[in-house]
Amino acid sequence: MTADEVIQTDASPEASAPRQRGLLLLILLTNSAMLAVYMGVGSVLLPLQVAAIDPANKVAVLGVIGGVSAIFATAFNPIAGALSDRTGRRNPWILGGALASLVGLAFLGSVDTVLLVGIGWCLVQATMNVYQAAVTAIVPDRFPVARRGAASAMVGLALPVGGTAGVMIASQTADRLTTGYLVLGAVAAAAALLLSCFCRDVPRQGPPAPSVPKRERIAAFLSALSHHDFRWAFIGRALLVLGYFSVVGYQLYILDDHIVLPEGLTPPEAIALLTPVAMAAMxxxxxxxxxLSDRWDRRKIFVGVSAALAGFAMAIPVISPTWTGMLVFSALNxxxxxxFMAVDTAVVTLVLPRAEDAARDMGVLNVANAGPQIIAPFVASAIVTAFGGYTPLFVIGGVLSLLGALSVILIRGVR
Structure with a gap:
């Protein structure tokens, strides 16, 4: 029996069409709330807070805070996923992670030194990744293979929905950072509560997993990367995310220091205009x-072409470093x-080695989301500092995205 057959067999058969429709909405809501926090804080509130504390060194400081906090994200996501697998439940981890994040965001909004801002954002990254690990596992848990594309589309749709909402909330509270942090934290907590109330856990049947020595658990934790297709899916995701966040993570500063904005338009207002353009396209x-990937039963062509498009879009602000160029870049990117994110999620669920380790292995894959964010802030700040501008950042981001597109060719088990 193949891994795909195992996953299809284990996907909860009791999830009827009406129940799945309700679950699709909850998946959209919980993922949107999570991304509202990431985008609202990471793109607007945190850069504004850092710039207010240390304007002369804002690029380097944001790079250090972003990189260190991403280490926490990278560590906590797969660990929480493995613990969620072991308990056989998702809701307690989702709700607990959201409530802990609300506390972390409240703390972050109350501090005014670089050190405390860094500690606060590390706490938020750690707790939101507990939430994320359990939410991510719902798709392989509850949907058969034939419905993975639709379910993954909801996960992908959460980025434009949640990203737009998060940036709009953050932009409207740019002069009241504490309020912005609290509102975003409340959104995540409310979404987690709704999921916990209306999507009951389906405990795994059978005897509990036998105790495994620590060394074997660590080896098993990374065993998914020994599988050819999963490894290349991991690499492709990591490259694209690295290219994307190398640029997007500094968008506020790019608009402030690199792009000539129309008179009277501030960088937070510009982000509030650019984000809906990008998110509507997403x-x-x-x-x-x-x-279409479900209908045609083709995944790789969508993933490869979309990654290439994101890469080529990075050239637009290099050729035309104008407000119009940024609008076009935002739409195409x-x-x-x-x-990419929608269909690639479906690809990943089809190359998971074992259905019973779905959350753990999806957590390992999420290292490809969080791991590049460790590198991106350090690399981006070093490039901007060394070359005195943001043009090289777009070039590097485009090259990485194109390499991500090429890596998809090497996946064998998905058409």
């Missing part, structure tokens, strides 16, 4: 890519990144 490509 929404379209996410839905179209997810549906959104189209590419949205389709």
């Amino acid at each position: 929404a379209v490509s996410t839905v179209v890519g997810g549906v 959104g189209l590419g990144f949205g389709c």
Whole structure:
């Protein structure tokens, strides 16, 4: 029996069409709330807070805070996923992670030194990744293979929905950072509570897993990377995310220091205009890519082309470093990144080695999301500092995205 057959067999058969429709909405809601926190804080509130504390060194300081906090994200996501697998339940981890994040965001909004801001954002990254690990596992837990594209489309659609909401909340509270942090934390907590109330856990049947020595648990934890297709899916995701966040993580500073904005338009207001453009493009490509990949039973072509589009879009602000160029870049990059994340999630669920380790292995894959964010802030700040500008950042981001597109060719078990 293949890994795909195991996963299809284990996906909860009791999830009827009406129940799945309700679950799809809850998946959209919980993932959107999570991304509202990541985008609202990471793109607007945190850069504004850092710039207010240390304007002269804002690029380097944001790079250090972003890199160190991403280490916490990288560690906590797969660990929480493995613990969630072991308990056989998702809701306690989702709700607990969201409530702990609310506390972390409240702390973050109350501090005014670089050190405390760094500690606060590390706490938020750790707790939100506990939430994320359990939420991510719902798709392979509850949906059969034939429905993975639609379910993954909801996960992908959460980026434009949640990203737009998070940036709009953050932009509207740019002069009241504490309020912005609290509102975003409350959104995540409310979404987790709704999921816990309306999507009951389906405990895994059978005897509890036998005790395994620590060394064997660590080896098993990373065993998914020994599987050819999973490894290349991991590499492709890591490259694209690294290219994307090398640029997007510094978008506020790019608009402030690199792009000549129309008179009267501030960087937070500019982000509030750019984000809906990018997110609307993501929404379209996410839905179209997810549906068509299911209908045609083809995944790789969507993933490869969308990654290439995201890479080529990075050249636009290099050729035209203008407000118009940023608008076009946002639209095309959104189209590419949205389709990639939606269909690539479906690809990953089809190359998971073992269904019973779904959350653990999806947690390992999420290292490809969080891990590049460790590197991106350090590399981006070093490039900007060394070359005195942001143009090389776009070039590097584009090259990494194109390499991510090429890596998809090496996946064998998915068409």
